[in-house]
Amino acid sequence: MKALLSLILVPLSLTAQTDRTREDFEITGHKAFLIRPAKGVADCGKPWVWYAPTFQNKLPGGAEEWMFKQFLAAGISIAGVDVGESYGSPAGRKVFQDLYLELSVKRGYSKKPVLLARSRGGLMLYSWATEYPQNVSAIAGIYPVTDFTSYPGLAKASAAFGLTADQMGAKAKELNPVERAVVLAKAKVPVFHMHGDSDKVVPHTPNSARLKETYDKADAPMVLQVIPGQGHNMWEGWFHNQDLVDFVVRNAIGR
Secondary structure, three states, rough: OOOOOOOOEEOOOOOOOOOOOEEEEEEEOEEEEEEEOOOOOOOOOOOEEEEEEOOOOOOOOHHHHHHHHHHHHHOOEEEEOOOOOOOOOHHHHHHHHHHHHHHHHHOOOOOOOEEEOOOOOHHHHHHHHOOOHHHHEEEEEEEOOOOOOOOOOHHHHHHHHOOHHHHHHHHHHHOOOOHHHHHHHHHOEEEEEEEOOOOOOOOHHHHHHHHHHHHHHOOOOEEEEOOOOOOOOOOHHHEEEEEEHHHHHHHHHHH
């Protein structure tokens, strides 16, 4: 079979922690990473969490460390790929699909990862997920963007799609993740979101709250924790939420 991916491996780098190994590599010219549990940790079925956004040397960062430790201890790997400020564009989704095929087909990882979206990573992961709902175990979000009209706005989002702002607005129903999320709701893909009621960057109402309305109408499983007084910030509670970790682990390993 002709190779689907252009993969360039670089030397495996071990982090200072003894609970993992990290591999940095490239998918079709985009930097990607895979953090694996240390040897001896059971990973039956090779479950994995797909984190976005990935910006090399920036995200994921130290804030996610507490969560990642728990995922690794449960035998769950973490992966991601840097697609830049793609906002869920076709080009970004293509690279995401390349990463998915690399891990789930070539490397034998689970065909249904759990997606973990932080902020604008929501646009990236939800845009991919609405195309491939059968390949998603569950979705967790930390103040995730699902509506590109709220963030980054039509002017910025449209540039990534190669459209004008007017064209982007006219195609919102077919391109905007919050509009397309009904396919995930119908597929009963479980969702867990945390969102602050004072978020001015990614407002709660057009993003997580609207997604919750779609899920409720479809009688689909979604938990939305609205955090009073919190905005789009680095509050520790976003990253030290045991409910989110339990949701991810339960859905990643199937119990």
